[in-house]
Amino acid sequence: MQESMAELFLHSPQTRTLLLPLLLLPLLYFIISKYLIKKPRTPPLPPGPTPFPFLGTIHLLKPLTHVSLAHLSRTYGPLMSLKLGMETLVVASSPAAAVEILKTNDRTFSARTVPHAVPLTESEIERLSFWGDALSQNWKNVRAICRAELFSAKSVEAQRRLWEEKAAAMVGSLRAKEGTAVDMGPVVFAAVVNVFANILFSEDIVGVEEERGCSEVRGFLRGIIEALSAPNLADFYPLFVGEFDPHGLRKKHREISVRMWGLWERVVGERRRSEEGELRNRDLLDVLISRGFTDEQINKLFEELLTAGIDTTTSTINRTMVELLSNTESMTKLQQELRSVLNQDSLTDFPLEQLPYLQACVKETLRLHPPAPLLLAHCARETCLVMNYTVPRGARVLVNVWAIGRDPVVWEEPLEYRPERFLNSTKDFKGNDFELLPFGAGRRICPGLPMAAKIVPFLLAWLVYSFDWSLPDATVDEAFRATTLMVQPLLLIPRARR
Numbered sequence: 001m002q003e004s005m006a007e008l009f010l011h012s013p014q015t016r017t018l019l020l021p022l023l024l025l026p027l028l029y030f031i032i033s034k035y036l037i038k039k040p041r042t043p044p045l046p047p048g049p050t051p052f053p054f055l056g057t058i059h060l061l062k063p064l065t066h067v068s069l070a071h072l073s074r075t076y077g078p079l080m081s082l083k084l085g086m087e088t089l090v091v092a093s094s095p096a097a098a099v100e101i102l103k104t105n106d107r108t109f110s111a112r113t114v115p116h117a118v119p120l121t122e123s124e125i126e127r128l129s130f131w132g133d134a135l136s137q138n139w140k141n142v143r144a145i146c147r148a149e150l151f152s153a154k155s156v157e158a159q160r161r162l163w164e165e166k167a168a169a170m171v172g173s174l175r176a177k178e179g180t181a182v183d184m185g186p187v188v189f190a191a192v193v194n195v196f197a198n199i200l201f202s203e204d205i206v207g208v209e210e211e212r213g214c215s216e217v218r219g220f221l222r223g224i225i226e227a228l229s230a231p232n233l234a235d236f237y238p239l240f241v242g243e244f245d246p247h248g249l250r251k252k253h254r255e256i257s258v259r260m261w262g263l264w265e266r267v268v269g270e271r272r273r274s275e276e277g278e279l280r281n282r283d284l285l286d287v288l289i290s291r292g293f294t295d296e297q298i299n300k301l302f303e304e305l306l307t308a309g310i311d312t313t314t315s316t317i318n319r320t321m322v323e324l325l326s327n328t329e330s331m332t333k334l335q336q337e338l339r340s341v342l343n344q345d346s347l348t349d350f351p352l353e354q355l356p357y358l359q360a361c362v363k364e365t366l367r368l369h370p371p372a373p374l375l376l377a378h379c380a381r382e383t384c385l386v387m388n389y390t391v392p393r394g395a396r397v398l399v400n401v402w403a404i405g406r407d408p409v410v411w412e413e414p415l416e417y418r419p420e421r422f423l424n425s426t427k428d429f430k431g432n433d434f435e436l437l438p439f440g441a442g443r444r445i446c447p448g449l450p451m452a453a454k455i456v457p458f459l460l461a462w463l464v465y466s467f468d469w470s471l472p473d474a475t476v477d478e479a480f481r482a483t484t485l486m487v488q489p490l491l492l493i494p495r496a497r498r
């Protein structure tokens with residue numbers, strides 16, 4: 001009975017006259033929506049060089065990418081986009097563009113593009129690593145622990161005795177080599193690395209005079225930094241490459257990590273075996289164990305803190321020495337300031353805040369030579385409008401703080417080393433002045449900033465106060481100013497101050 005009703009309905013002439021318009025409706029809708037209704041136009045990607053199919057614009061990026069990106073931004077503007085293989089790269093190169101990325105849209109850009117060379121799965125990254133999303137629980141936890149235990153004003157002040165001890169060892173080893181050309185790299189490195197190792201687990205990891213240990217640990221850090229920053233096809237073609245490691249960078253990183261964890265493996269074991277009451281929160285390791293951190297979590301956190309903190313701190317100190325030796329007027333002014341405030345008999349307890357010229361020298365070095373010239377890559381967690389351009393979800397976003405620090409629109413005589421520019425200025429690198437961003441800004445700002453901002457001028461004060469410095473061949477030329485600290489030794493002659 002029901003079937004015959006349906007048949008009746010389908011074959012009735014009224015149904016047939018209705019059916020045709022009904023079937024045409026979707027087609028009509030498609031035509032009207034596509035061609036007749038004016039939809040709001042999606043703004044384009046930021047301007048940039050025309051990409052080749054599949055290859056994109058990889059060929060335009062020379063090895064020093066912050067320099068080549070700065071050149072390109074002169075053509076394409078303060079917010080530009082490039083295609084790297086299949087990936088979209090967006091680069092901000094002016095203070096206004098940096099404000100958009102790191103302040104106005106901070107939440108959107110607070111995720112990271114994790115380099116393929118990081119030898120962790122996605123879930124390990126979220127569970128174990130600083131590379132994790134800024135909205136993840138682990139990231140918030142480790143940032144909070146580091147803030148409370150390492151970088152609060154109280155914790156930084158409490159580290160001062162340790163800094164003095166390591167600075168005294170550094171100056172002692174230089175005195176022993178007085179009058180000869182000393183490679184400053186390992187000397188400053190040993191002081192910095194031992195400060196960090198003691199803050200984390202209360203042991204030195206290199207002897208001041210022990211060049212082999214020093215070069216081994218430097219090799220670890222350098223190896224990891226190189227693996228992370230080398231151009232990697234897996235970053236440009238993630239869909240094709242997947243887990244495959246085309247340049248062996250992930251393998252290299254993993255091998256170095258495992259060797260590096262060996263530096264503290266014994267201490268972690270001993271602490272775990274010690275009575276619970278013996279853990280007296282002497283250092284970060286005690287805190288982590290008492291909070292139930294696993295060895296895996298401790299290893300990753302220590303590795304990442306050391307990798308992020310040591311080379312940046314050491315290179316800022318060495319780079320300041322290069323600038324001071326190239327600018328004798330600045331060196332003289334700094335020595336005069338130090339000699340009027342510090343006490344020859346005891347280099348302890350001097351107030352850093354009473355040394356404005358020293359602070360200005362550090363700011364000037366970080367303006368010209370930010371150790372992370374493009375920050376670390378941020379990632380757009382959703383499609384977003386920036387300066388009337390579309391930044392698509394998943395885009396890798398860089399801020400060229402090196403280019404901003406040398407922009408003649410922002411800075412007078414930008415290539416000159418002139419610490420004086422900071423003397424009557426409130427400009428600082430704490431993430432509020434977007435002309436000076438060596439530590440970044442916003443949620444992802446460097447967590448180590450409060451410590452770096454003190455330990456760098458502290459160790460410099462000891463070096464510059466204790467010695468008169470000269471160069472082996474007495475020539476300061478462009479090549480010396482452009483010294484690549486990662487590659488060449490920095491040879492200087494110390495003469496103790498009488």
Ligand code: HEM
Nearest residue numbers: 308309312313316372375376438439440444446447448452
């Ligand atoms: C002169 C010294 C230093 C400079 C110039 C520096 C600079 C930076 C920069 C630019 C970033 C990335 C910010 C961004 O992507 O927006 C960063 C991240 C980081 N820094 Fe530093 N840093 C220094 C010292 C330190 C120290 C002493 C530590 C710790 C011991 C440290 C630990 C970290 C960590 C863990 C991150 C990753 C944070 C995250 O992704 O959430 N840094 N640093």
